[in-house]
Amino acid sequence: MSPDPSPQALVRAEPEASFEVTFDGRPLTALPGQSLAAALWAAGILAWRTTRGSGAPRGAFCGIGACYDCLLTVNGRPNQRACLVPARPGDILTTQEGTGHADLAV
């Protein structure tokens, strides 16, 4: 009787209408309120950045905004923490290579 176990089934989610975002040109479905990282994970995508040194793939690691491994270019704006930024209809996400840009003080 009960549906297959899934995160949505567990909390009996009845999400509002889903919408589309694109990742490197590929359309993905996101649910309202999901972070960009969650939308990517839901599509089975675990990596959306390559490192500056070795070009290694990275995605979300800490899940809470502390590690900065999930940096993503969102609508042309680099260095967004995908685990914090909510997905919005029509967002254009692109793999971030290296530093994105360098006008930020650390």
Added chain:
Amino acid sequence: MPTSPSEPTAPTDLAVVGAGPAGLAAAVAAADLGLRVTLLDAGERPGGQFYRHPAPGLGARRPEALHHGWRAFAGRVHRLRDHQRHGRVTHLTAHHVWTVVRDPDGWRLHAVAGPEETPATVRAAAVLLATGAYERQLPFPGWTLPGVVGAGGAQAMLKSGLVLPGKRIVVAGSGPLLPAVAGSLAAAGARVPAVVEAASYTGYAREVPSLVRNPGKLVEGAVHGGGLLRHSVRLLTRHAVTAAHGKDRVEAVTVSRLDRDWRPVPGTGRRIPCDALAVGHGLVPQLELGTGLGCATRRTPDGTLALELDGDQRTSVPGVWAAGEAGGIGGAELALTEGELAAASIAHELRGTPYPRAVAGLARRRARLRAFADAMAAAHRPGPGWTGWLDDATDVCRCEEVPAGSIREAVAELGARDARTVKLLTRAGMGWCQGRMCGQAVACLAGEEPAADRRPLSCPVPLKHLAELPPPAEAGAED
């Protein structure tokens, strides 16, 4: 509304940084006592790490399925909304506070708001730091592969976004969070072939008195244990994941037996296939706003540092209080308790408000829960042999891609004796996360106890906001 640094908001009584259990409880209790409160959080919704929950748009009809103690949270959010309606609490969401500086009338908090990184400034007579914690990570070969995620991180993504990193997820590391995470992942449909715990649990035996004074915690443990049995999850104690394998993402992990010092026992490694690994070795208090202000710290039983607090939750800096994990890892119930104690103390100090009658009970509960937390921390303190998991090629610093070999060389050949010198020689800890992920590991490799966070800013800030800041009289940014 957020304003630019040159036009800060009218001063408020209390600014609370962090809307987790501690900050939320404090904001609501302080407003109950008549203070005007501004509550700031980097996240979109109140709740912090423990009460993370799906956004309204996800339509969760049973969000409590991923939580215990949901009623304590729902009640406070109700009161928060009520205070907001009456103008007693201002809740600034998606505001990341990057520094707190002294002001003639108290304090000035500087934040960046939202993805547009709009500057915002809040002025307040008193500050409460309720900034929580992040996970302690101990590196091992393969830990930078996609699919290797924080254990608490996996839990956080599940609770807020209703997503899983894979279908077959090994849970590993150390600490009481692991069984909880494994239970949630399994309930949400993942296969969890094993929970791999580096400690032995025998440490708990020594702590029987504080355990029996915390029956609620024992019940919690039993519930998680029962959930694990039901999902046929294997619990391996005194074992660790010593390597993750895969090309573009994790495909398997090697699990090894550990000796008493957490050194892998040669020849005991075996492979477990999986498509994700959720790993974490307990939590590290997030202190930089406090240490930036010069607040004193104390060493906790698991070797990390926390803010030093008095019985009223005051830091060593007058006008600055802290509650929850910033003062030592202890769980959500302790965070709620400390938030309420802090609110009572702040109202007393700012307005002479008498302490509510409940305060004595809160103080007793805090003492009991702290004793329990200290016992857990001691039992899960990393053994020195964990560095045996690292080969020289393993990146220790994820941001700057600094391998263990370079750090060992800085120590053995260049004479670095502390994490700071290692950092200068190798760039470990100089990247985006400012050492949050590698700091503990670098300190161990340098042969010292992990030191307090000393980051000039608590998050990266656009240069133009820094330029607009008034002269840094006491910003404490000496590093």
